[in-house]
Amino acid sequence: xxxxxxxxxxxxxxxxxxxxxxxxxxxxxxxxxxxxxxxxxxxxxxxxxxxxxxxxxxxxxxxxxxxxx
Numbered sequence: 910x911x912x913x914x915x916x917x918x919x920x921x922x923x924x925x926x927x928x929x930x931x932x933x934x935x936x937x938x939x940x941x942x943x944x945x946x947x948x949x950x951x952x953x954x955x956x957x958x959x960x961x962x963x964x965x966x967x968x969x970x971x972x973x974x975x976x977x978x
Contacts, residue, residue, distance in 0.1 A: 910952055917959040918944040925962065933958035 926944065930937040935951065935958060943949045944959075 910956070911946070914944060914952070914956060914959075917956065917963065920963055921959070929958050929962050932962065 921944075926940050927937060929935070930940050933954075935955060939949060939951060940955055940958075943952060943955050949955065
């Protein structure tokens, strides 16, 4: 589980944790602590919120690329 969280964290950019916190209603501090190695009972929920966010970003990038090409 921790390895998945670390991989997801490595793909985040500045400001992403704040955006994820707002979208998922997970407190910023909880997200930040879990992404930096702390354990929480909400790890599954946090991992899902981060992966959903990254998937949305990927989809947006693919749409932009298709418009540019």
